[in-house]
Amino acid sequence: MYAWFYSPEKLPPSYNSWIKKMSCIDQRIIVMLKKLHDKEIQFGQPSCHRSLEDLSRDLGLDPKMGSIEENDALPCQVLHSNISGSCEVHIAYRWLKGFESSIAIYVPLSLMFALRDPTTKNFKRALTSAIRSSAFLATFISNVWLGICATRSIIGPKLFPNVNRNRYDETIGPLIGSFLCGWSILIENPKRRGELALFVVPKALTVVLPKSLQQHRIIETVLFGLSTGVIIRSLIDGKGRKVRGVFGKTLHWIMNA
Template sequence: MDLTLFAVTRALDVLVGELWSQRKTRRIASGQWTKIESSLSMLTDPSIFAGSCALIMWAWIYSPDRLPRSYNKWIKSAAAVDHRLLIALRRTRYGEIQYGLETGQAHLLQGMCKDYGWPMDFGDPVKSIPFPCEIVHMGTGKSCEYHALSRWIRSFAWAFSTYLPLNLVLVLRRPSKRAVKQAFQSSARSSAFLGTFISLFYYGICLARTRVGPSVIGTSIPARQHIDSGICVGAGCALCGWSTILENQSRRKELGLFVAPRALATLFPRRYVWEDQWKETLAFAISTAIVFTCVKERPERVRGVLGKLLHRVLLN
């Protein structure tokens, strides 16, 4: 299924890109091409990435089984979140935890209260309406802004310690001062991107829970329940992917095409029953035909590393 979604994503990218390119050519020729249309072209890849990440992060919180196990594990490692908080978010979403009602779930977050040294009432949905944002901060204090900043710093350090050794290994092929400098710059940029992604996700949750959400939706018990049962997570999911603006244009393109198939995988079954296997086969066959035909006719339309690889394999 993953291979099929990868092919479908590439085929859609080819078709939509070609239609938009033809439209752009006609509009420029007639002198009708506008700044808004130009801006839309520039925002396409960031929008694909942001939308895809929103679906992926939503699935990671509420239906992690829709993501590959290794991908799920990597996100959990990067997010550095207490698993009890994830469980609480899911139980609030599905009505097992309800503000103002005794449903026998207080022990879950009270375990966190004990570990982090908070009052036990913080974890009781009958006494704390809503749960304090300090629980989301997981030990960094009451300030949502300080928590977002501390998340950025920790995530940057974690990512930099991962990216830098990999980039330096690549430098060993042709070592030079310039290559080493570029390795540090590339590692720093990618680490800043990931740090911003994570901090925006958490700060989006805080914005919905304490900064903006109560002013818009209300402070009643039903409103608080509504915010914590999905709106707060949705806000974090919607914001995090826009961290891609920190990357250069070519990198944004690759990131968007990388996460899009994984986002689509959250919307479709991981495996079809035998009677429906033809759907997956047909989608793969049509998508592959579109991509291969475009490589032959309009090779520049198949973007990214895949386009270069297919061009080399099929045309050389």
């Protein structure tokens, strides 16, 4: 998530688009955070950037609320997309919207899999799984906002009144939000946690590894070979059932054909 705020170009395009869609954050705010991080703008100082004033106008607010020169920080009302001036209300709203978006994806998928063996027990399990996964994603989204809002408005200025407000937006807020959102994984089923970890780790590696290293296809080849070797060995040792999903079933069928 931290990379999405400040280095979105390092993430795979599809993953970047997915986060953008689920976050529902106006891209002008993301651009503002990146410019703050890169020291291109500073609130309370002269600036030729007017995108936040345009954002305020589009939200039906006074354009001056988005003025970089006239504010020591972006007002919460603008940051919250005019949903509410209250950080607590805004965080709750983001959770509900995230849950609504997620449940619309997970329920049909879960029910589709349950139709393979349409029993009451399987349907209940499918709905429970869908609700749990939706709560995970909703908490993931709201925790990002919790970190940002708590740092810049709720707690930060009260505990550290002498810290420049720009610091909260340029690094600290998104950093804490990115840290907190990861803990939402505890809501998910333990088995799903491992699957999600395997999904996000390669994307994290694309952020931290230098491009020069990523361009060496030999590394991908070696990793693929080692991974395939582990899977095949587990099948030979009779542990094939540990390889879940369609891939595991297909390999198990091939090895036992």
